[in-house]
Amino acid sequence: xxxxxxxxxxxxxxxxxxxxxxxxxxxxxxxxxxxxxxxxxxxxxxxxxxxxxxxxxxxxxxxxxxxxxxxxxxxxxxxxxxxxxxxxxxxxxxxxxxxxxxxxxxxxxxxxxx
Amino acid sequence: xxxxxxxxxxxxxxxxxxxxxxxxxxxxxxxxxxxxxxxxxxxxxxxxxxxxxxxxxxxxxxxxxxxxxxxxxxxxxxxxxxxxxxxxxxxxxxxxxxxxxxxxxxxxxxxxxxx
Numbered sequence: 001x002x003x004x005x006x007x008x009x010x011x012x013x014x015x016x017x018x019x020x021x022x023x024x025x026x027x028x029x030x031x032x033x034x035x036x037x038x039x040x041x042x043x044x045x046x047x048x049x050x051x052x053x054x055x056x057x058x059x060x061x062x063x064x065x066x067x068x069x070x071x072x073x074x075x076x077x078x079x080x081x082x083x084x085x086x087x088x089x090x091x092x093x094x095x096x097x098x099x100x101x102x103x104x105x106x107x108x109x110x111x112x113x114x
Numbered sequence: 115x116x117x118x119x120x121x122x123x124x125x126x127x128x129x130x131x132x133x134x135x136x137x138x139x140x141x142x143x144x145x146x147x148x149x150x151x152x153x154x155x156x157x158x159x160x161x162x163x164x165x166x167x168x169x170x171x172x173x174x175x176x177x178x179x180x181x182x183x184x185x186x187x188x189x190x191x192x193x194x195x196x197x198x199x200x201x202x203x204x205x206x207x208x209x210x211x212x213x214x215x216x217x218x219x220x221x222x223x224x225x226x227x228x229x
Contacts, residue, residue, distance in 0.1 A: 004157070033215065043158075043204065043219040056214055090157055099146055099208045099215050100165050105157035 004106035023091035137205030
């Protein structure tokens with residue numbers, strides 16, 4: 001069974017541009033979580049999507065947004081990129097919404113903003 | 115709000131030696147506890163989790179952790195490490211009253227195993 005996949009692996013953008021990151025869940029998983037792993041800041045919760053809806057977001061500005069498609073894959077969009085947005089972006093998926101469900105992580109997209 | 119502290123940013127150890135990676139958390143409510151491992155250039159993989167029941171939790175790759183409620187700790191241990199255990203280890207919590215799976219992570223501990 002395929003795991004969580006993310007694309008692209010690497011993404012290089014310049015300040016002010018927009019970035020789009022994609023996540024495909026494990027088959028049967030309906031919830032997608034996005035995390036930012038920035039140097040010196042650790043892993044921080046960004047967004048949670050379930051059944052096509054944004055359910056919760058972390059302490060990030062509105063230029064971080066996304067959506068979830070009918071096939072449960074998800075997109076993370078970062079507008080007006082800033083240098084400090086450079087980070088590894090990880091998505092994780094679960095088959096349910098219980099806090100006890102295990103989150104399965106993808107390999108991440110490394111975003112570099114120049 | 116809950117927080118997780120991993121005091122050791124880096125732990126060097128020789129192969130076949132025992133290791134303990136420390137994790138302390140603070141929360142005003144009960145939490146679920148997790149340890150994840152991140153190998154170079156990869157995502158996170160769940161090592162083990164504590165939800166309830168026995169305070170000693172066994173995970174994959176020979177790792178185990180013990181939940182200590184009075185000390186609000188969840189230290190990770192392995193009796194004998196291998197070179198392949200070299201990785202970054204993250205302790206994380208989910209608050210039971212959050213209503214969803216918001217993992218709050220520690221800053222990570224880099225385990226360096228040398229021959």
